Amino acid sequence: AQSVTQLGSHVSVSEGALVLLRCNYSSSVPPYLFWYVQYPNQGLQLLLKYTSAATLVKGINGFEAEFKKSETSFHLTKPSAHMSDAAEYFCAVSDMDGTSYGKLTFGQGTILTVHP
Amino acid sequence: SQTIHQWPATLVQPVGSPLSLECTVEGTSNPNLYWYRQAAGRGLQLLFYSVGIGQISSEVPQNLSASRPQDRQFILSSKKLLLSDSGFYLCACDFGSGNTIYFGEGSWLTVV
Numbered sequence: 001a002q003s004v005t006q007l008g009s010h011v012s013v014s015e016g017a018l019v020l021l022r023c024n025y026s027s028s029v030p031p032y033l034f035w036y037v038q039y040p041n042q043g044l045q046l047l048l049k050y051t052s053a054a055t056l057v058k059g060i061n062g063f064e065a066e067f068k069k070s071e072t073s074f075h076l077t078k079p080s081a082h083m084s085d086a087a088e089y090f091c092a093v094s095d096m097d098g099t100s101y102g103k104l105t106f107g108q109g110t111i112l113t114v115h116p
Numbered sequence: 117s118q119t120i121h122q123w124p125a126t127l128v129q130p131v132g133s134p135l136s137l138e139c140t141v142e143g144t145s146n147p148n149l150y151w152y153r154q155a156a157g158r159g160l161q162l163l164f165y166s167v168g169i170g171q172i173s174s175e176v177p178q179n180l181s182a183s184r185p186q187d188r189q190f191i192l193s194s195k196k197l198l199l200s201d202s203g204f205y206l207c208a209c210d211f212g213s214g215n216t217i218y219f220g221e222g223s224w225l226t227v228v
Binding site: 036 | 148150159160162165167175206210213214215216217218219220221222224
């Protein structure tokens with residue numbers, strides 16, 4: 001069984017500060033890992049994904065994440081926060097064994113607030 | 117281009133009434149399709165997925181059903197809505213990738 005834990009349901013940063021959103025996963029097989037962003041009253045937008053290529057993954061809007069197998073982590077970072085980054089962020093995992101049909105297991109989400 | 121259309125965007129329905137949410141996708145053939153629900157206190161939950169026409173798998177027991185009458189059409193239904201069916205329903209599609217899911221804009225359902 002897979003699971004995802006996002007540490008911190010709310011994260012608050014100042015504009016221009018480092019953004020770090022934490023995600024740890026549990027999977028019995030090699031995982032695919034994803035970060036999605038959700039703005040109020042909208043669907044989820046894919047930020048980035050890890051699918052067994054480079055462990056440091058770059059996504060849209062200046063975000064990146066690093067897959068660390070030894071730590072079972074896939075933390076999301078951005079060097080300098082912008083006001084427009086305020087949203088809810090979801091980490092998700094699916095199996096890489098070809099039988100999961102792309103089904104995702106999501107973390108509970110982290111709401112990012114950016115202060116001017 | 118690859119797009120996901122969901123409608124209606126917002127719906128308010130009385131308890132016991134039927135439901136039909138529709139999703140169509142463009143820019144792909146034979147995709148995997150999914151219905152997720154986002155409800156307060158329950159996070160994002162996979163309800164149904166489909167790997168082809170007429171093929172539906174249910175992930176959780178519930179008051180809802182899904183159908184896929186055409187390759188790029190996915191419908192979520194209920195015969196009698198419950199208060200607990202309220203939530204934000206998201207259709208998703210892998211556009212043939214098999215490993216990356218993209219979401220539509222969602223449908224807000226309030227059962228009163």
